[in-house]
Amino acid sequence: MGWSVRLRAAGAPLAVRPYRLHFAARMLSWTGSGVSSIGLAFAVLYIGGGPTGLGLVLAAGIAPQILLLLVGGVVADRWSRARVMVWTNAVSALAEAAAAVLLFTGSAQVWHLVAMATVCGAASAFFTPAAGGVVVEVVPAEMRHAANALLKLGQNTVKVAGPALGGVLVAVVGPGWVIGWDALTFAAAALLCARMGLGPARAKIRAGFVADLREGWTDFRSRRWLWVMVLQGSVVVPVWLVGYQILGPVYGERVLGGPELWGVVVSGFTAGLLAGAAVALVWKPRLVGVVVCLSTGCMSLPLAAMGARAPLPVLVSAVVVAGAGLAVSMTAWSGLVQERIPADRLSRVLSWSTLGQLVPVPAGYLAAGPLAGMFGVRRVLAAGAVVVAVAVVVPLLMRQVRALTLAPSPVLPAEELATAPR
Template sequence: MLSWTGSAVAPIGMAFAVLHLGVGAAGLGLVLAANMAPQILLLLIGGVVADRWPRATVMVWTNVLSAGAEGVAAVLLWSGTAQVWHLVAVSALCGAASSFFTPAAGGVVVEVVPAEMRYAANALLKIGQNMVKIAGPAVGGVLVAAVGSGWVIGWDAATFAAAAVLCARLGLAPAKAKVRAGFVADLREGWDDFWSRRWLWVMVLQGAVVVPVWLVGYQMLGPVYGKDYLGGAARWGLVVSAFTGGLVLGGAAALLWKVRRVGVVVCVGTGVMSLPLAAMAAGLSLVLVAFAACAAGTGLALSMTVWASLVQERIPKEKLSRTMSYSTLGQVLPVPLGYLAAGPASAYFGVRATLAAGAAAIVAAVIVPLLLRQVRALTLAPVEVAEETLVSAPR
């Protein structure tokens, strides 16, 4: 939760730091693409590392690297010497750290929470994380306007450092998976597990469309829209806060409602993410854009919570980080291309037309998987049934 207080304000700080350098959407797209490229290159290795070594240790050192990179960015911004390539390099280092942190963090829940409590734990994690983030974007927008992006990035660096100290106290045991002949054998085993689950790779294909479109529309073009149409960083921060408030509502809904039809809920919750892009494309008021962002956050949090519980239920713990790394890679692989293409596209067609195309793409990506019976039939089984299935089902 402490780390999320930095992560909640950092995207706004970084976005407006780049925009203040006068490079526009294309420069922001370059910085964001630099964050995603190392994840594509290193994510599979990160999954193997997280299954081989204590996940808490991996989380500590990735937080240390992120703290150092963000600290350098803050100093450069404070001194007035920051250039675009500096922020590109910092973004790339943080992306490299994330490629190891994400698979490790994804497997921690199954190590510290009993199986019968994981659904509630996933919901509580989402609520706790996102409650911290509710005021963060609005505060970040005000801080950027009042004192500059350097202070926002500096706070993010400090929270990464604090998170490293706290993660060091987890004391998780080393992974029990046997070390194979090498990284290649471990990667192959993870791939075989991933590919054997049709429901998993079908939904990952859906994510491969939705994730880059959402990030381009919300994270990249959103600040540009806020600057050009809503009145600046502070007003865009209110939209981001509304989205975060929706994330909390979605987490609460997941806690109160034990979803059974996971495939349907995930697809519908994902489809709601088209609403804020459509609202911006239509030039609606700040209130309506914020309302649409809140609805998108609610759908996203609900779908992510039930999806995480399904994956934890179906995939053995010793393979979880590797299988999740393939899943994550499939979703982030198109993101850099999306960032790089969105700048020229928005310049040629206009920001609002690009946002409209993104909303349509999300809707199409949601409908197609629902045509498959296997996706519609995905359910969360009772814990005792799920555990028996994991033991007896052929791989």
């Protein structure tokens, strides 16, 4: 296949109007998220919360997702996914706006940010399975890999400069501004989602809520490759989030010297995500199980670099490689799940999958501060690197995981690309 055909096929999903609106809404929201992660971390540190306070805030964002994700999956399979995305974006906008006002006035306390994170986490529990099912609903099967890669590329393009900008904004004007910007982007995303025009789920609802929930669980547990890879994620995800979101900013403050240089590190990670998404846009791997595992293993590199107190250029290089690996892994994984799970059960299966990876995260967040105080930040980071490396290798010992493949995409003739549904 020539490069001109590859590039034309890669952009084909943008010809579909609901996908364009979905893409634009996600891009807007990501412009806020790109800076707000830095703003939230240093907001907690600046008001005296420390690593333990930051762990509480981050845990508060995860806990509602654990409690409500399964409900969100059923709701997304039953009702209009676009409408679910409208309301969840609107709720998040209101919560972030309230937190920004408290920070502007100097009256914010840790519990205020915990409350904001709780509301946004609850909204995310409904948004995540709804958004995960939109691609299957609005683009044909032959465009799904490109649609997933475009979303990942768009996300990382918008966010690549966000963390560095967030670090500068926090240092110059304070974290309230970056959280306020996030609120505005949530509101704009809600307006775009309202124009997608998607109706209720096409599947016929033949049973009640509990039966729908049970059907999603049955589909999930019947696929050994799926729950094994989710178990891998249940180890890698909390270890990575603890090391990167909690201990990383602490490392940046104590070792690198402040939010500006830590913002550079985070920008290196998003630059890697951008590079990996660009690769995924034109490369669809066949041995997706092997690619997902090996790409995920790159996430051990930044933890190891911080544990060894490597020079800043080495740390930035490590996060670039980790970001690239994660982008390739996530794009390939999304395509595999969308290919193998029926569309009318996709949101429910995704909710079970996401839940399995999130359950251990709050415990990790809450343990991060005490562990760092007991053993030291760098030792905890080094131990995390070892855990990630081991968790990546174990699934590859299974033949079923090594044999996971994606079906090759058919080459669309030029006339079909030009007449894609709008």
